Amino acid sequence: MAELWMPGAIKEDLGNSAACDPAFPAKAIAHITADVKATAAAPRDLVPFTTLKRFFTGSGKRLAPHILWDPFSGSFAQFFPATSRSLALLDGPGGTRTNRAGKVVIQIEALFFPHCRVDGRVFASLSETPCKDWSKLNAWVRSWGVTDHWPMDHPDGFTAHRSASVWQSQGGWYAHAHVPENDHVDPGSWPMFVDGHQPGAGPEKPPIGTPEQEPFPGASFFHAGRKSPVIAAMHRRLVAEDCNRYQAGADADVWGSGDVKSFAAWQHKLGFSGGEADGIPGKSSWDRLHVPNV
Template sequence: MDTPGNPPRVTWHTTESPAGGSYFTSIAAYLIRVGAEPQVIYDPVTDQLGQFGPLTSSGRALKNDGARRTNREGKVNIQVEVLGKAASPWTKGFDPAAKPNYRKLIAAARAHGVPDVWPAGQPAATASAATSRNRTTWQSKGGHFGHCHVPGNDHWDPGAIDTSIVPGKAASGTDDDGGSSATKPSSATYTVKKGDTLSAIAAAHKTTVAALVKLNSLKDADKLTVGQRLKISGATATTPAKPSAQPLEPFPGASFFHGGRHSPIVTAMGRRLVAEGCGKYATGPGPNWTNKDKASYAAYQRKLGYTGTAADGIPGKASWDALKVPKS
């Protein structure tokens, strides 16, 4: 991209062809043949979704605006060719709830930071109305645009599509596949810096240690390397819990947990492990660190996604912070 410091956007096109499965492959082949590929082609009838290249790379479906390469505008410029005609907006009668691939496409745009707005307004309803191609808006605003909004271009597609559907709004309590969920996707990646902990990274990105462990296949969440890149996109963020009225016990260090340790911290930890469904106690828990505490903590580590020797039953800072042990 020529201007990766500019906001991310999606640019919507129509193929000016009929929609339906029989056209999907032939239109895709045509776009390749004439060198006018977007990143994505979508059929609203069959919910078929095709991708020509990475969403972070340039498409080829726009004309330049003089020396300005509009295909390469912004952090991303995800261009979508929708099978259909501008004169007959494809959103009429379109139900996103019945189109899982469409929802995934919108989720991908959000994951790249594209906001759910139309900075240049709703796409034009007719060719004669497609006169607003403001360069400042195009270059400085992130969100969704029609081909009709892009300076240097003369097409008026995608027509007067319904902007309550495209992109719609991220649903509260519903995941991107339409299922009921208390989670939502977070976006991008994160580069580990000196002093970072996984729990701090999770909190900053409104996700959980367990989600990051699973997404990145981490064997030991307490051993992060400076410069390590963590996937954040696709992690799930639960609705933040209300802060506990009771302060939390800070991590006492792994060396704290050994045979002979007697402390109310061990009791508080054990009670939290039981509350998480990981207690392996026949009686208790109590203040003495025992093999039952170790087995219970190992079960909790596995619940977080730790595998192999990483689930050794000895608390580390990331898992301890996630457990939220109340101060004794």
């Protein structure tokens, strides 16, 4: 049975609990504390775990997540039970209630900022850290029905990409940079899921650009008459995703109007609209199609 309080975490119950909305699928949100500004030329020492814990139980109560995680020591502090909303997301009037839109909406703040210094070593991204006891955190979040899946892609850089329709309809893990009504671009990176996936969740997709997956060739690659086995592989994936808008007999390896219509259907399926669903692949929509390497 899933536990309201993560085993091994320091319990710092803020007492300000409020119910989540089970009409939406279970979610987890990945943040970094980003409490200090540093650069490669001017790194800064990591802020102590106890300092951030004191902040979230004091003057920062209104911003508290569920979990504060120190990826260097494996320390955890928890401020709300799993079934309560926490407060680390902007939640504007109207629209989706970002802190509550799920059976659970478990928010994790990793104690990290880019170019932090720990024991004399500088870390540019969270994924470079030891990510100590990430497996315990991953397992506890999974126990609450949060699937090992990134509907808006695994975080890879400090860029924002948001879709309210995807957020409302799909469970799993989201970066802060993926959440509607928010303007943050963290966490920049996040560790890969560990073995032991929830039944039905499916395996974690291989990282983009590995031999198993065709890297994005750039938007200029897709022009009328382009012939390539990459286009044929894309064609097959679009058909498999029920986005087949091709005419019978179309050359599967030649880019044409059927590809534009079919890829636009895929973009709409992902929640894009307007100019973002023009049928020309962009990096995000391409990466999420998982075209096999040819």
